[in-house]
Amino acid sequence: MNIRTCCIGxxxxxxxxxxxxxxxxxxxxxxxxxxxxxxTTVPVQWTEKDYxxxxxxxxxxxSSPVVLGHRIFVxxxxxxxxxxxxxxxxxDMGRVLWQREYKFKPFILNRENSYTTATPAADADGVVVxxxxxxxxxxxxLDNEGRxxxxxxxxxxxxxHGSGSSPVIVDDLVIYNNDQEDPAxxxxxxxxxxxxPKSAGKSSLIALDRRTGKTRWQLDRRSNQAxxxxxxxxxxxxxxxxxxxxxxxxxxxxxxxxxxKVEWELGGIFKERCVGSPVIASDxxxxxxxxxxxxxxxxxxxxxxxxxxxxxxLKPVPLVPTPLVKDGRLFLWADDxxxxxxxAETGELIWREHVSGMFYSSPVCVNNRLYSVTKNGDVxxxxxxxxxxxxxxxxxxxxxxxxxxxxxxxxYFRTFTQLFSLGGKRSLRSL
Numbered sequence: 001m002n003i004r005t006c007c008i009g010x011x012x013x014x015x016x017x018x019x020x021x022x023x024x025x026x027x028x029x030x031x032x033x034x035x036x037x038x039x040t041t042v043p044v045q046w047t048e049k050d051y052x053x054x055x056x057x058x059x060x061x062x063s064s065p066v067v068l069g070h071r072i073f074v075x076x077x078x079x080x081x082x083x084x085x086x087x088x089x090x091x092d093m094g095r096v097l098w099q100r101e102y103k104f105k106p107f108i109l110n111r112e113n114s115y116t117t118a119t120p121a122a123d124a125d126g127v128v129v130x131x132x133x134x135x136x137x138x139x140x141x142l143d144n145e146g147r148x149x150x151x152x153x154x155x156x157x158x159x160x161h162g163s164g165s166s167p168v169i170v171d172d173l174v175i176y177n178n179d180q181e182d183p184a185x186x187x188x189x190x191x192x193x194x195x196x197p198k199s200a201g202k203s204s205l206i207a208l209d210r211r212t213g214k215t216r217w218q219l220d221r222r223s224n225q226a227x228x229x230x231x232x233x234x235x236x237x238x239x240x241x242x243x244x245x246x247x248x249x250x251x252x253x254x255x256x257x258x259x260x261k262v263e264w265e266l267g268g269i270f271k272e273r274c275v276g277s278p279v280i281a282s283d284x285x286x287x288x289x290x291x292x293x294x295x296x297x298x299x300x301x302x303x304x305x306x307x308x309x310x311x312x313x314l315k316p317v318p319l320v321p322t323p324l325v326k327d328g329r330l331f332l333w334a335d336d337x338x339x340x341x342x343x344a345e346t347g348e349l350i351w352r353e354h355v356s357g358m359f360y361s362s363p364v365c366v367n368n369r370l371y372s373v374t375k376n377g378d379v380x381x382x383x384x385x386x387x388x389x390x391x392x393x394x395x396x397x398x399x400x401x402x403x404x405x406x407x408x409x410x411x412y413f414r415t416f417t418q419l420f421s422l423g424g425k426r427s428l429r430s431l
Contacts, residue, residue, distance in 0.1 A: 027119065027122075033168075037406035038367060039366060042371075044391045051420055053420075061115075063117055068124065070091045073087070075119075107134050109162040110162055117163070130166065136156065136157070156201070159226045160181060160190055172211070173209065174210050179226050184200070207257070217260030224247065230277045232280060240256065240257075240258075246288075250267055272289040273291065274288065276322040279322060281325040284300045288317060297315070300344075313330075321359055321361065321362045324365055337354050339382065359372055362403040366406055369383060378395050396420065399416050
């Protein structure tokens with residue numbers, strides 16, 4: 001093989017990988033949980049006729065869809081039986097390629113939670129899903145045809161509200177934040193009901209081999225108020241990947257993705273529960289805490305061997321919705337509709353405005369516009385800019401706690417029981 005042939009092959013490989021990346025939204029909030037897409041084929045305003053398709057899903061769920069190439073993976077749960085469902089659909093028509101159902105016993109959840117709140121993670125070889133019950137924490141891997149590759153039972157789950165953290169795939173590892181509750185961290189009346197756990201759960205961060213499911217490393221962690229964060233990856237100056245976590249017990253932590261060793265940690269900075277996931281802003285980690293249904297505080301921690309608290313933003317800030325960083329701005333979309341924009345490096349306030357509605361959905365940024373969905377199912381679109389501007393508001397017609405996914409030029413909205421496809425070439429006329 002001559003040099004010219006090698007170069008052509010390398011160029012083709014790079015182009016294919018870049019194109020594949022544009023068609024993928026492989027985990028909660030897309031690439032590294034950033035929630036950012038640069039596609040230009042998603043409209044700001046639309047009507048019913050502009051959807052490429054919408055379909056009815058079985059059961060009910062709060063998890064977000066993930067997309068790999070021409071496949072969409074989405075999970076649902078049956079409220080009466082606690083059965084969990086994994087579906088694979090094609091992106092062109094929303095046609096069901098396969099569906100798998102798993103039986104479980106019903107158990108008590110927070111009324112705002114569901115049996116399928118964790119978002120799957122996908123790669124070219126299939127999908128990873130997470131099922132949690134009081135008796136077991138299961139990680140399950142299916143291939144692209146719906147065949148089971150492996151499953152792991154990580155033991156019981158202790159938590160008064162159910163779970164919420166999603167698995168992620170990092171290189172050849174499946175990473176899962178198995179953070180659990182210590183009943184002593186909450187008022188006694190919260191755990192007073194019959195059958196409520198009395199002892200602390202066993203918290204850990206675990207890395208499993210993507211191919212076999214075998215444990216590559218496990219980092220045992222203290223339990224306090226269970227965190228629901230999904231990890232992201234911070235790349236050090238020499239390119240080493242660190243898994244980033246936030247929890248009441250440990251604060252903000254950076255863990256070597258290869259060895260499971262704690263590289264740095266800034267503890268003692270949270271007193272309340274961590275729900276929204278951490279995001280990266282250059283060398284800053286932005287994470288938050290809150291209580292009840294209210295976010296109390298967002299912190300920016302400078303990563304490194306000697307981590308430091310760079311700044312904090314006080315309420316109104318999000319509890320459930322994950323922050324978003326774009327072009328040097330940190331956007332904080334609070335549960336009560338207060339949206340705050342600050343300088344990501346300094347925390348300096350740029351603007352703070354209110355949009356009507358309550359939110360669990362985390363915002364995504366598409367072509368410098370923020371899209372988020374109210375709990376009642378209205379898609380709200382605002383400018384991701386130095387000046388607040390409301391660009392659009394479109395009802396989906398059903399409650400929604402899930403975050404949108406963007407892949408292949410299309411945005412996907414998942415309500416409690418439906419999945420919508422919008423954008424791409426078919427919707428250019430709506431821009």
